[in-house]
Amino acid sequence: MDKKQELLTAVPEVAAQFDIAGRVVKAEPWGTGHIHDTFAVTFVQGAAQRRYIFQRINRTIFKNVPAMMNNIARVTTHIRHKLVAIPGGDPNRETLTIVPTRQKELSSRPAWATAGAPMYSSRAVEPLTSSRTPAGL
Numbered sequence: 001m002d003k004k005q006e007l008l009t010a011v012p013e014v015a016a017q018f019d020i021a022g023r024v025v026k027a028e029p030w031g032t033g034h035i036h037d038t039f040a041v042t043f044v045q046g047a048a049q050r051r052y053i054f055q056r057i058n059r060t061i062f063k064n065v066p067a068m069m070n071n072i073a074r075v076t077t078h079i080r081h082k083l084v085a086i087p088g089g090d091p092n093r094e095t096l097t098i099v100p101t102r103q104k105e106l107s108s109r110p111a112w113a114t115a116g117a118p119m120y121s122s123r124a125v126e127p128l129t130s131s132r133t134p135a136g137l
Contacts, residue, residue: 007056008027008028008029008039011039011054012024012027014054015027015041015043015052017101017102018052018099018100018102018108019099019100019102019104020043020052020099021043021045022043022046022050023043023044024041024043025042025043025044025049026040026041027040027041027042027054028040035058036055036056036057036058037056038053039053039054039055039056041053041054066105066106066107069098069107070106072096076095076097079094079095080095
């Protein structure tokens with residue numbers, strides 16, 4: 001089994017650590033990043049399906065994942081506040097929505113990842129659905 005397939009197999013277990021309703025029905029690689037492994041994960045939530053983006057964060061590059069995620073959360077919060085002040089701004093469509101873990105953390109390390117496997121922190125975000133960038137941000 002190649003690395004991508006191995007990671008795909010682990011997605012439902014990783015996804016279960018995040019505060020997302022529903023069940024995983026689809027997971028696929030997303031993009032061709034050089035630093036993180038990114039996956040689009042679709043959940044069934046009642047009669048609807050909703051897609052989330054998960055990233056396996058490369059801890060060799062980003063050694064302090066909690067600090068990195070705190071910075072991302074601060075920037076995202078700042079952008080959301082700016083968008084609310086813009087007529088027609090829609091922060092739910094124009095900036096990331098970071099999904100916390102069930103323990104209210106911003107990233108998670110799967111239980112099966114040992115301390116000797118430094119590359120298994122994950123984060124989940126709802127995907128952007130608009131490419132509009134308002135002036136003044």
